[in-house]
Amino acid sequence: MSKIKGLICRECKNEYPAEAIHVCEFCFGPLEVNYDYEYIGSKISRQSITEGPKSLWRYLDLLPVSGKDVVGANSGFTPLIKANNLGKLLGLNELYIKNDAVNHPTLSFKDRVVAVALSKAKEFGYDTVACASTGNLANSVAANAAAAGLKCFVFIPGDLEAGKIIGSLIYNPTLVAVNGNYDDVNRLCTEVAGEYNWAFVNINIRPYYAEGSKTLAYETAEQLGWRSPDQVVVPVASGSLLTKIRKGFNEFLKLGLIDSADIKVNGAQAEGCSPVATAYKNNTEFIKPVKPNTIAKSIAIGNPADGYYSLKAVKESGGVFETVNDNEIVDGMKLLASTEGIFTETAGGVTIAVLKKLAENGKIKKDEVTVAYITGNGLKTQEAVEGALHKPIRIDPHLRDFEAAIKK
Amino acid sequence: MAVKVRIPTPLRKLTSQQAIVDAEGKNVAEVIDDLEKKYSGIKGRLCDDDGKIRRFVNIFVNEEDIRFLNGTETAVKEGDELSIVPAIAGG
Numbered sequence: 001m002s003k004i005k006g007l008i009c010r011e012c013k014n015e016y017p018a019e020a021i022h023v024c025e026f027c028f029g030p031l032e033v034n035y036d037y038e039y040i041g042s043k044i045s046r047q048s049i050t051e052g053p054k055s056l057w058r059y060l061d062l063l064p065v066s067g068k069d070v071v072g073a074n075s076g077f078t079p080l081i082k083a084n085n086l087g088k089l090l091g092l093n094e095l096y097i098k099n100d101a102v103n104h105p106t107l108s109f110k111d112r113v114v115a116v117a118l119s120k121a122k123e124f125g126y127d128t129v130a131c132a133s134t135g136n137l138a139n140s141v142a143a144n145a146a147a148a149g150l151k152c153f154v155f156i157p158g159d160l161e162a163g164k165i166i167g168s169l170i171y172n173p174t175l176v177a178v179n180g181n182y183d184d185v186n187r188l189c190t191e192v193a194g195e196y197n198w199a200f201v202n203i204n205i206r207p208y209y210a211e212g213s214k215t216l217a218y219e220t221a222e223q224l225g226w227r228s229p230d231q232v233v234v235p236v237a238s239g240s241l242l243t244k245i246r247k248g249f250n251e252f253l254k255l256g257l258i259d260s261a262d263i264k265v266n267g268a269q270a271e272g273c274s275p276v277a278t279a280y281k282n283n284t285e286f287i288k289p290v291k292p293n294t295i296a297k298s299i300a301i302g303n304p305a306d307g308y309y310s311l312k313a314v315k316e317s318g319g320v321f322e323t324v325n326d327n328e329i330v331d332g333m334k335l336l337a338s339t340e341g342i343f344t345e346t347a348g349g350v351t352i353a354v355l356k357k358l359a360e361n362g363k364i365k366k367d368e369v370t371v372a373y374i375t376g377n378g379l380k381t382q383e384a385v386e387g388a389l390h391k392p393i394r395i396d397p398h399l400r401d402f403e404a405a406i407k408k
Numbered sequence: 409m410a411v412k413v414r415i416p417t418p419l420r421k422l423t424s425q426q427a428i429v430d431a432e433g434k435n436v437a438e439v440i441d442d443l444e445k446k447y448s449g450i451k452g453r454l455c456d457d458d459g460k461i462r463r464f465v466n467i468f469v470n471e472e473d474i475r476f477l478n479g480t481e482t483a484v485k486e487g488d489e490l491s492i493v494p495a496i497a498g499g
Contacts, residue, residue, distance in 0.1 A: 011464070023418045023494040028453060028464040030495065132496065187468060190493045194417045194427060203496050289475050303473065305495035308463060 004064055007207055008034040010309075018064070020124050020199065022206040030305070031207045033064040041255050046226060049257075056112055056215040062251060063215075064208045065119040071148045072115025074104045076215050080223035080371070085339040086352075090359040094369040096229070097336070098220055100376070101344050106143045106167065107377035108136035109241065113212035114201060118144050120208040121199030127151060128198045132189035134182050134237070134298045135164030136376050141201055142171035153198065155185050160297060163380035181292055183303045213241045217248025220371055221258050228253075228261045230368035231319070233355045235347045235375060236267040236276055237299035239310030245373070246313045264319040266363070267310055268354035270294035271325045276307045280314065280321035287311065295326045295384045296346040298376055320363055324353035330388045332356065333378060343378035351375075411439060411484050414491040422447045431490075436467060437480040439490060454492065466493040
């Protein structure tokens with residue numbers, strides 16, 4: 001008996017063995033892990049979870065790795081914060097922030113997917129890992145590869161923020177900055193992946209990698225006291241995170257760990273890169289790729305692989321897609337910092353600004369339990385807010401100078 | 409017009425493991441038809457029953473996504489490179 005039956009095509013349901021493959025040979029649909037929920041149900045319980053480690057590995061029964069010798073042993077189980085100050089401002093009594101800006105080790109939700117992906121890569125016997133990244137994934141793959149003793153190649157767009165570049169280089173990977181946007185990097189990496197026998201976390205390891213995001217839903221449900229929220233707000237880049245958060249809640253429902261999963265799932269995009277939100281607003285299934293132009297670089301994916309599925313998830317759940325412009329993104333970052341003391345990156349600014357819009361236009365009601373997912377840390381994208389903050393008071397070291405300055 | 413076509417790993421069983429193959433055509437649609445003549449079954453992988461490119465298939469002509477050009481009507485010329493790329497996850 002095993003928790004995994006293999007891989008299955010999301011589109012045509014063709015089945016495959018659990019190998020390092022990601023695309024259906026027949027219809028090009030994405031492959032997903034095919035779990036044996038009956039077997040998992042016989043093992044998992046609220047008690048078995050709470051007795052587990054204080055990390056995402058407490059949900060090992062629902063992750064596609066053996067669990068022996070894992071990479072990223074301390075990732076996950078980040079704080080779920082009752083956001084009273086921000087909630088008061090927005091007129092929401094039951095607002096929570098899931099704060100992956102303090103994930104271990106590299107301060108973004110990518111530490112979850114990478115923990116799963118690199119653990120799987122080791123299981124498969126790879127000695128080299130790689131990724132295409134808008135920055136956060138690069139940081140996490142580089143850090144975890146260093147700790148796990150794996151060789152590492154990361155590919156990023158050429159115009160990333162300094163914090164994201166330094167935040168990869170320090171771990172000494174081979175960092176390849178590609179002249180182009182993330183979609184160019186993606187295309188190149190697919191070609192590279194075809195030629196080199198590496199574990200590309202978001203290409204040939206993708207079916208396993210993507211499952212790591214489900215732990216954001218598991219933790220939320222557990223931290224809310226084994227129940228689901230009424231509304232969630234999730235930033236959308238490739239669309240994988242949103243899709244997997246919904247899947248996570250549904251799995252908990254299926255296994256009887258929560259009583260309902262009737263959750264409106266809302267997608268947040270930046271106006272300068274909103275292919276899925278545009279399809280939502282035009283009421284079409286067809287997602288037209290765009291050339292990104294936004295300060296929210298970590299979610300600037302113009303050709304989102306899971307765009308279709310995230311659109312479907314939002315619609316089925318009764319949620320909405322909403323967009324915000326660059327000024328609103330900066331305001332969102334400042335709002336979260338000044339009310340809750342959390343410094344998020346631009347993607348978090350998108351989430352908070354969209355949350356604000358949804359509260360203001362009545363899409364989220366005041367007593368609905370609402371969770372906003374903060375997926376990255378503001379220290380990595382300082383450029384975005386640099387010109388939008390007040391200046392420090394500069395004085396000589398005399399008490400009279402200080403008093404004169406604060407009287408102004 | 410002879411163009412080079414880059415074949416992704418999942419389709420290489422159809423091209424005897426060749427990563428790059430030659431094909432002829434004035435536009436992308438004709439190139440796909442020519443590929444089908446040489447490597448029977450490949451069109452069915454790339455296109456649905458109505459002949460439209462499948463949702464999870466990306467086709468690039470000289471590094472530009474054909475959805476930014478003229479779709480399958482995008483013209484190709486001698487020496488162009490066509491790349492077939494499966495959708496990949498975020499980062």
